Each structure stands twice: as structure tokens, then as C-alpha cells.
Amino acid sequence: MPEGHTIHRLAADHFARFGGRPVRASSPQGKFSDSAALLDGMVLDRVDAHGKHLFLGFDQVGWVHIHLGLFGKLGFGDGKAPPPTDTVRLRLAHPDAYADLRGPTTCALITDGEKGAIHARLGPDPLRPADDPAAAWGRIARSRTTIAALLMDQTVIAGVGNVYRAEVLFRHGIDPYLPGRDLSRAQWDAIWADLAALMREGVRNNRIDTVRPEHEPEAMGRPPRQDDHGGEVYVYRRTGQPCLICADEIRTAGLAARNLFWCPRCQRRPAAG
DNA sequence: AGCTCATGGCGAG
DNA sequence: TCGCCCTGAGCTG
Numbered sequence: 001m002p003e004g005h006t007i008h009r010l011a012a013d014h015f016a017r018f019g020g021r022p023v024r025a026s027s028p029q030g031k032f033s034d035s036a037a038l039l040d041g042m043v044l045d046r047v048d049a050h051g052k053h054l055f056l057g058f059d060q061v062g063w064v065h066i067h068l069g070l071f072g073k074l075g076f077g078d079g080k081a082p083p084p085t086d087t088v089r090l091r092l093a094h095p096d097a098y099a100d101l102r103g104p105t106t107c108a109l110i111t112d113g114e115k116g117a118i119h120a121r122l123g124p125d126p127l128r129p130a131d132d133p134a135a136a137w138g139r140i141a142r143s144r145t146t147i148a149a150l151l152m153d154q155t156v157i158a159g160v161g162n163v164y165r166a167e168v169l170f171r172h173g174i175d176p177y178l179p180g181r182d183l184s185r186a187q188w189d190a191i192w193a194d195l196a197a198l199m200r201e202g203v204r205n206n207r208i209d210t211v212r213p214e215h216e217p218e219a220m221g222r223p224p225r226q227d228d229h230g231g232e233v234y235v236y237r238r239t240g241q242p243c244l245i246c247a248d249e250i251r252t253a254g255l256a257a258r259n260l261f262w263c264p265r266c267q268r269r270p271a272a273g
Numbered sequence: 274a275g276c277t278c279a280t281g282g283c284g285a286g
Numbered sequence: 287t288c289g290c291c292c293t294g295a296g297c298t299g
Contacts (some may be wrong), residue, residue, distance in 0.1 A: 002280060002281080003280050005280095006280080052280095052281070052282095067281080067282080068280095068281080068292095069281045069282065069291080069292060069293095070279060070280075070281045070282085070291095070292080070293090071279075071281085071291090071292050071293040071294075072281090072292070072293080073293075073294085087292095087293065087294090089292090102292085102293065102294090103292045103293040103294080104292070105281065105282065105283090105291070105292060106282095152281090154281090154282085161280045161281075162279090162280055162281090163280050164280085208280075229279095229280080236280085237279095256287090257281095257287080257288080258280095258281090259279095
């Protein structure tokens with residue numbers, strides 16, 4: 001369930017549970033056994049997150065670089081850890097808590113230099129306060145690629161996934177097929193600011209909510225809705241359902257091997273000029 | 274038991 | 287653009 005907000009939350013949660021304390025490290029599944037042996041007994045002394053990349057820093061050893069991919073999960077537990085199941089790639093534990101990592105695309109022990117190379121190839125992250133949206137604008141403003149595809153390109157902007165891209169384009173009334181170069185600077189600045197606020201709230205609540213209070217079904221005089229993914233959204237996975245604002249049918253289409261969702265009425269391309 | 278799908282990303286053609 | 291990697295939930299039989 002990982003977009004950038006999840007990763008930043010996981011970084012903070014790891015530090016809260018394990019920071020400053022020696023941890024036991026193991027790889028019940030086996031694929032990370034050699035590195036886990038190096039980490040065993042070491043102290044987690046810093047964490048970092050950039051986009052969907054999570055970094056756990058162990059002094060004297062290096063960084064554990066984790067990317068959850070589409071399927072990866074990190075599960076926390078309190079107290080003494082139960083016997084792990086055989087899909088646990090990495091277990092970190094001390095007497096009071098444990099964390100089990102399953103199904104990640106990446107789990108590797110890396111150096112400072114290797115970590116730096118990862119930062120260098122990622123675009124700015126709305127959740128990293130020092131990151132500059134101008135770096136992304138430079139790519140977008142001269143690209144013929146659709147804005148929907150650009151938002152998913154982690155070298156352009158880091159941390160946005162399929163939910164935030166669909167939702168932020170809806171919130172700004174932007175046609176997902178609009179080429180990046182046809183977006184205005186004002187639109188981009190508004191998208192960035194909105195993403196920063198939405199994702200910040202996502203970190204806080206550990207879920208994605210994007211529906212403005214005035215558009216909540218109750219406020220619109222409609223019965224409450226049950227979303228199957230845990231948060232309140234306008235268009236994501238609402239194919240065929242009525243738009244919360246205009247009641248038109250939400251559409252879906254494949255775009256770069258992912259499902260794109262949008263409202264054809266609310267997200268119209270500006271008249272050609 | 275087997276299929277499909279999921280908030281990702283990579284490399285081959 | 288496609289196939290592939292990683293796992294688990296929610297269907298269908």
C-alpha cells in the first residue's frame with residue numbers, strides 16, 4: 001500500500017520504535033541473511049525517506065535500502081516477536097517491539113555513496129521540506145508526455161503514486177492527457193502545494209484522503225459512501241460511479257501499465273488557443 | 274486449488 | 287510496450 005506518505009510514515013515509525021537501541025536482525029526467508037548477520041546487534045541511529053525509498057541507517061554498517069514495490073509490506077508488533085512466517089525478508093526486533101518486512105522489490109545494505117546516487121536520480125519529494133518544485137517544472141514544461149505519466153515518473157517528482165496522481169489532477173480540474181508543456185506554471189505550483197498538504201495529511205493519518213469537506217456525500221445531501229481502500233477519494237477506483245461533483249460517470253483507461261481514473265466533465269482540456 | 278488484481282519499477286526488444 | 291519480480295486478499299470453482 002505504498003505511496004510516498006506511507007514511506008515517510010514508516011521511517012518515523014521505525015525510528016520511534018527502534019531508534020538508538022541495538023536490534024536483532026534476521027531474514028527468515030533467507031534472501032537477506034548475510035546482511036542481516038552484519039546488522040544483528042547494531043544500533044539504528046538514523047532514518048531517511050525520499051519518494052518511495054526508505055533508508056534505515058546503522059552506524060558502522062551502512063544503510064538498509066528498502067523499496068516496497070507494489071506488494072511489499074512492513075508490519076509492526078509490540079512485545080516479544082512471534083515465530084516469523086517464511087516470507088519475512090527482514091525482521092528487526094528488540095524485547096519491546098518488532099518489524100517484519102515482506103515482499104519488497106528491494107532490501108539491500110548500501111553505502112553512503114550508493115544512497116547518494118539514489119537521491120541523485122530521484123526528483124523532488126513534496127514531503128522533503130528542502131526539495132524544490134522548480135526542478136520538476138524544468139522537466140514538465142518542455143515535455144510532450146502527458147501530465148498523468150509525468151506525475152508517476154519518479155525522476156520528475158518522487159513519492160506520487162497512482163492514487164495521488166489521479167486525485168490531485170481531479171482536484172485541479174486537469175485533463176490527465178494534457179501534455180506537460182501545456183500546463184501553466186501556476187497550475188504546477190498549485191499541484192505541488194496541494195500534494196505537499198495532502199501527503200503531509202497522509203503521513204499523519206496513514207491513509208489517503210482527498211475529498212474536500214464540502215464535497216463529502218453527507219454535505220452534498222447524498223448517503224455516505226464505503227470506499228474499499230480505506231480513504232475518501234474523488235476518482236480513484238470509482239470507475240462507472242457518479243462524480244461527487246457533477247455526477248458524470250468516472251472513467252478509467254490504461255496508461256503506462258497502470259489504471260488511470262478521471263472525470264471527463266470536471267477534468268477538461270482548456271480550449272485550444 | 275486456481276485465478277485476478279493491487280497505492281512499483283526494471284530491463285529486454 | 288511487454289514480461290517479470292515480490293506477496294496476499296478476494297473472488298471463483
